[in-house]
Amino acid sequence: MSSQENKKAIPGTIVFDGEQAMKGYALNKMCYSFNEEANREAFKVDEDAYCEKFEITDAQRAAVKKRDVLALLNLGGNIYYLAKLTGMFGLNMQDIGAQQSGVTLEEFKAKLLAAGEN
Amino acid sequence: MSSQENKKAIPGTIVFDGEQAMKGYALNKMCYSFNEEANREAFKVDEDAYCEKFEITDAQRAAVKKRDVLALLNLGGNIYYLAKLTGMFGLNMQDIGAQQSGVTLEEFKAKLLAAGEN
């Protein structure tokens, strides 16, 4: 898809294109680092210092603190790298699916089960 | 070029194809590490321990010890990575050109100057 085509919005969806990638590079790099256990431990010991080291923006820092996935996506986060961050907070893909779509986990699961019954 | 085509030999030349790459991966990885100054220092402090860490073969180890570029190429070394190793020994591209073609540095330089006069 060309950068022009990317501009066409999909409702409820943020396409992770070059524009998003430019915003989120440092944030995603931090999240990528969580593939290593030692880095996860360092983050847990001192979240602020860890974020500092990767030079993420204040807005990103605040969204990390709030575990706010939608905000992080808007600030350039990519869902696959973010999953490594939210995983540390004990949130799996269904938890963050519910969080983003603004429903409870049970409602989110029920919606998926319902899709299976059509 | 296909792997078949690669088999056709060029006199005095080793094409760095998949076959060579398989032989030389650990050796080239060690040489690549010399991009970092700390790694160059570690090598200089204890050459054997450094080679050990990268699990290069005994034959490669012996060729490193002898600074023998042709042997290293035959053992899967790639010239661009090897240049970082020989650089540590104070050998530049002209030095190793002379070494490989079996002439003195002066003769090697003279050959190149002569090519410029044709």
Next chain:
Amino acid sequence: MARLIGGIGSSHVPAIGNAIEQNMQSDPYWKSFFDGYVPAWKWLEERKPDVAILVYNDHGLNFFLDKMPTFAIGAAPQYLNSDEGWGLKPLPPFQGHPELSWHIIDSLVNDEFDITMCQEMQVDHGFTVPMNLMWPEQAKRDQIKVIPVCVNVVQAPFPTARRCLKLGEAIGRAVASYEEDLDVVILGTGGLSHQLDGERAGHTNREFDTEFLEKLSDEPEWLLQYSNLELAEIVGPQGVEMIMWLIMRGALNKQVTELSRNYHIPISNTAAGVILLENSA
């Protein structure tokens, strides 16, 4: 000469790995999903391929945005797995077939595919879950040699469906020209419709997935009418992983026999599919 005996399309959600790990195959949530794999298990047991080419996408383990390849192919003696920062218990290393990898890479680059060659590569759940699903016993996974083919669906622009189908065709030619006598199976993994990110998280599309499965054997070009952006809208941004199945399909003969198919919603946040295609002789 090497022979491509068939292909399998399959989902690769991490939850599947957990279910296998915890032996939940007969659990009501899982039963109809795992039942769909019985024909593939029987076929693999009968045909015993020597090598599996596994077309998948990395989800942020081996590749970061500093060096994000469109198409990467492994040429390593073995491939390691890891916990990915959050998830699955790592599986033991997978055995490569670097000679065949290099043959395929040589052939593809000559065929004007701009491959990233990987002589060391960690494989994530996009690779390990299908391996675990197809060969649930470790002993079987130790026997089969693997060649990872990793496709970018993390960072747009992704390769077009058309390019993926062509890559598959080129892989088919490459395998057919390898001199050793080997039986090769190709797996295309990922999808089907799902959306992990955004307010629309949880989106699936049974109608589209069903048509995709319906067309895959005899009319794979059907998918080419959609751009990846259109596909993201229709099947969700992660549903675009279905282009991996096109690579698998492209590698097979023009004529294939569909031996089985299954479709099930939901597994975790996804619509899960499996299809087994045999190359006509």
Next chain:
Amino acid sequence: MARLIGGIGSSHVPAIGNAIEQNMQSDPYWKSFFDGYVPAWKWLEERKPDVAILVYNDHGLNFFLDKMPTFAIGAAPQYLNSDEGWGLKPLPPFQGHPELSWHIIDSLVNDEFDITMCQEMQVDHGFTVPMNLMWPEQAKRDQIKVIPVCVNVVQAPFPTARRCLKLGEAIGRAVASYEEDLDVVILGTGGLSHQLDGERAGHTNREFDTEFLEKLSDEPEWLLQYSNLELAEIVGPQGVEMIMWLIMRGALNKQVTELSRNYHIPISNTAAGVILLENSA
């Protein structure tokens, strides 16, 4: 709209960087080499391009054999240089143009080029030496924005000459479709004939290089008759870097004006060339 105003082919041997560093331009060894750049300097001073697309090859700084892309394009805000383990004094960072980088990447991937996208990238002498040569003053290098296009000539298989020419054509189309009003120059660097490794180290080939330079403007397809293995035999394994010049040429219009050309043996172990091509209006 953006305009490709012309292209320059140039050698990029590290020794050139050292000579500039040590102000040896008038030294007898160097004089006839540097004299060949006078027309390029004048042209660049006159035309003042906003962006330089720099087609080059990495020599083991940014890429290792674990992830070796055929074609990698930078999309970073800036690009760092380093000592490469042995050599040059590093130059200050180069300023990127990530928006144009992404536009080119989007366009190329849609055009079925399988690009590796690099949002962080160290550039080595293959990049820095030509930058230093074209814009000897740091102030000028700070002004111009750069887009690195890195081509694999480290690990065979290398992209074919045909594929390189096509990549160039696709880059030309991509630049022409960028909306911002920018003047863009493209540099193809590397070569000409040289051999660093093996008993034949020091090999050059004046006759072939001369014909290559002769044909580049009006008949670049001439090089396509040779496979990369044949080229390695003719111009040395590192001489194959001349395929970078084909990418530069391919990006320009069918009709170009050759404004200058120079050829000189030896610079270090290489035959060094420079050519300046202007796009016809």
